[in-house]
Amino acid sequence: MAKQATRVSYGEALVKYGKDEKIVVLDADLSKSTKTDMFKQVYPERFVNCGIAEADMMCVAAGLAACGKIAFASTFAMFAAGRAYEQIRNSIGYTKLNVKIGATHAGISVGEDGASHQCLEDIALMRTIPGMVIINPADDIEAQLAVKAAIDHDGPVYMRFGRLAVEDVNPADYKFELGKGVQLRDGKDVTLVATGLMVQEALKAADMLAADGIDARVINIHTIKPIDEEIITKAAKETGAIVTAEEHYIMGGLGSAVTEVVCANAPCPVKIIGTDRYGKSGKPSELFVEYGLTAENMAAQAKAVIALKK
Helix, strand or coil: EECCCCHHHHHHHHHHHCCCCCCCEEECCCCHHCCCCHHHHHHHHHHCCCCCHHHHHHHHHHHHHHCEEEEEEEEHHHHHHCCCCHHHHHHHHCCCCCEEEEEECCCHHHHHHCCCCCCCCCHHHCCCCCCCEEEEECCCHHHHHHHHHHHHCCCCCEEEEECCCCCCCCCCCCCCCCCCCCCEEECCEEEEECCCCCHHHHHHHHHHHHHHHCEEEEEEEEEECCHHHHHHHHHHHHHHEEEEEEECCCCHHHHHHHHHHHHCCCCCCCCEEEEECCCCCCCCHHHHHHHHCHHHHHHHHHHHHHHCCC
């Protein structure tokens, strides 16, 4: 099966939906890496290279949005959520402007670039901004539809894209709904809730568990904010145990969002798979193993959380 990085899907989607003249794309001198150079080649008059000045770029995007444009501000997740947080908070979030942040190269899968570029806190940061929508697609199909959903949504959106090529987990006729989780498999013993690249690992974990006679439900949460409370609450009530998995710190990300829902609506044991330490330089496959972002660890944690059920 062909693989494609979601950052490439982002670039392709910008071209696909870029016929709308309200759409403008900004980049912070990383267009070849973020793949916004695809848009630049087709619509050069609506592309702005802001240089290595991410904070300025967010303010320019806010200004364009205030004038009626749909502004896509693109750079690495570390520089978008990290370096330009104040500008996103005050110039985009507070004003509720129609800016879409395309944050690429997120997570440990950035690999050899190391800890300085492996953004593992961006979801947590963006979750603190009132009204900010957060999308973390799992594959090419979902990433392209996420861009369309961001265009259709009136307000700020943070989209998280990866560097690593991944296989599709969704069918070609997949319907993306903002704020709605997707149940990929049904199960009664435990629920595996994953986002981004961890969705593929969750499906593998479910197969491993099935071999041991454990029936695992698998849910893909592509929209982390607003999160689908209904699908999570239903899973908590029906399976009584949950494991979450994300390429992010265990604080403030998907796991935190899920436990907030579970605690409020249907308390049950929850195990959060993520990391609580900085990344490091290395091959993504090796880093996934070292940081426990694997199907094997997900299956092990599923067994552990099932043992906690009353």
